[in-house]
Amino acid sequence: MNQPQTGAAIAPDAAGAPVKADTARPAKVQLDSRARWGILAMLFIVTTINYADRATISIAGPEIRRVFDLTPVEMGYIFSAFGWSYVLAQLPGGWLLDRFGSKVTYFFSIFLWSLFTLMQGAIGFFAGGAAVAALICLRLLVGAAEAPSFPGNSRITSAWFPTHERGLAAAIFNSAQYFATVLFAPIMGWMVHEHGWESVFFVMGGLGILVAALWLKVIHSPKAHPSISKSELSYIEEGGGLVHLDAGQGAAKKAAQVDTWACIKELLSSRMLLGVYIGQYCITTLTYFFLTWFPVYLVTERHMTILKAGFVASLPAVAGFLGGVFGGWLSDRLTRRGCSLSVARKTPIVFGMLMSMSMIACNYISTDALVIAIMSLAFFGKGVGALGWAVVADTSPKEAGGLSGSLFNTFGNTAGITTPIVIGYIVQATGSFAGALVYVAACAALAIACYLFVVGDIKRVTLTKSIRN
Numbered sequence: 001m002n003q004p005q006t007g008a009a010i011a012p013d014a015a016g017a018p019v020k021a022d023t024a025r026p027a028k029v030q031l032d033s034r035a036r037w038g039i040l041a042m043l044f045i046v047t048t049i050n051y052a053d054r055a056t057i058s059i060a061g062p063e064i065r066r067v068f069d070l071t072p073v074e075m076g077y078i079f080s081a082f083g084w085s086y087v088l089a090q091l092p093g094g095w096l097l098d099r100f101g102s103k104v105t106y107f108f109s110i111f112l113w114s115l116f117t118l119m120q121g122a123i124g125f126f127a128g129g130a131a132v133a134a135l136i137c138l139r140l141l142v143g144a145a146e147a148p149s150f151p152g153n154s155r156i157t158s159a160w161f162p163t164h165e166r167g168l169a170a171a172i173f174n175s176a177q178y179f180a181t182v183l184f185a186p187i188m189g190w191m192v193h194e195h196g197w198e199s200v201f202f203v204m205g206g207l208g209i210l211v212a213a214l215w216l217k218v219i220h221s222p223k224a225h226p227s228i229s230k231s232e233l234s235y236i237e238e239g240g241g242l243v244h245l246d247a248g249q250g251a252a253k254k255a256a257q258v259d260t261w262a263c264i265k266e267l268l269s270s271r272m273l274l275g276v277y278i279g280q281y282c283i284t285t286l287t288y289f290f291l292t293w294f295p296v297y298l299v300t301e302r303h304m305t306i307l308k309a310g311f312v313a314s315l316p317a318v319a320g321f322l323g324g325v326f327g328g329w330l331s332d333r334l335t336r337r338g339c340s341l342s343v344a345r346k347t348p349i350v351f352g353m354l355m356s357m358s359m360i361a362c363n364y365i366s367t368d369a370l371v372i373a374i375m376s377l378a379f380f381g382k383g384v385g386a387l388g389w390a391v392v393a394d395t396s397p398k399e400a401g402g403l404s405g406s407l408f409n410t411f412g413n414t415a416g417i418t419t420p421i422v423i424g425y426i427v428q429a430t431g432s433f434a435g436a437l438v439y440v441a442a443c444a445a446l447a448i449a450c451y452l453f454v455v456g457d458i459k460r461v462t463l464t465k466s467i468r469n
Helices: 035-068 074-086 090-100 101-122 128-147 149-160 161-172 176-195 198-218 230-238 246-256 260-268 270-301 306-312 312-338 341-364 368-384 388-395 401-413 413-431 432-454
Strands: 010-012 016-022
Touching: 035 074, 035 101, 035 128, 035 149, 035 198, 035 230, 035 270, 074 090, 074 128, 074 270, 074 401, 074 413, 090 101, 090 149, 090 260, 090 401, 101 128, 101 149, 101 198, 101 401, 149 161, 149 388, 149 401, 161 176, 161 198, 161 312, 161 388, 176 198, 176 270, 176 306, 176 312, 230 306, 230 368, 246 306, 246 368, 260 270, 260 368, 260 401, 260 432, 270 312, 270 388, 270 401, 270 432, 306 312, 312 368, 341 368, 341 388, 341 432, 388 401, 413 432
Parallel strands: none
Antiparallel strands: 010 016
């Protein structure tokens, strides 16, 4: 079922032309353009806005909790509302990407999630339960609108980058989640302090709408990009880049030939992919702890002001950003040195998750500075190990990259539902975050087990049962 992972193997690309297998790396050549890095910069900007909009509720959360007199469990359900719709909309979002292409689908995704973020600032016009219900509904809409974002990132990366650069490319767009906190957590904390919690939603939503317009100007497929040179296009294609992925009607026709439900069944029958999916759920648990409860942890457990918490929360995020870039660089470095794709991807993931488990030490430390240092180490490790999207770009079938990425993201972001709720119950039952930190660290340990004992060899899946004649 799976294509052999050998540097000399030859496989047809999305248009049927013979190209080198994904693990092949072309010799060094002089390129006349660097258009792929401009595309990656746009993905980084959009993903930064994406995660900043997700984090608005955590920064405004302590003030919203005070204004509406909410319990930890009630806040947990509000935090998780995004995750419910985000997960449920993954497969439809992946189908839209494969059917209509990344540029158009992603544009509507950015515009709609930004609009719904902006509207959250108006819930103050309601009172009590009506305001909370409106907030939950809008968070659900934000989640549904954001569903195509990360599968779209992976899909665009697989089209624009050769395999030996894909680890760094995926790590860079993924590291935008940390950069979002670095840049926007202090700003949003200041806005809540000076202008009220509503201002966060108005400003971030408006900024996202502007970025949606920029997206249409910048994003093109490799074959249609106005600035790409023939040498760069050849470099990408010979290195395993799927340059034909969104190449006009042919791509849409090929996507339409895939039986969606048969494809899902076929993907789930792969032990390798199941291990990757479950591992991503565990890794994403760490993400949602930092996205939702970490500022609340700083305010309630460490007794910081919301203004200080906004600034302090950016420090682990800096570490996460650096870890993300380092993990991608290390993975590609290992590939260039002749290591197999499995070794190159798994090594940073395993060592990164080991570092993330260090957060348990915070349960035994009273010094705030040391707590932040350990949380920074944990978040650095989480960044190093966040190579799941590179693995998806390496393994997704060429006919169903969006659907494969969406299935991966469905598993991963189920943690967006469970993590806020589980931690809410732990905090309410114990009056402390100690159990919550143990829970998050245990998920990091399970991710290690998945990649060491379940995943096996990392290689591209070839569909055999779900292609219509």
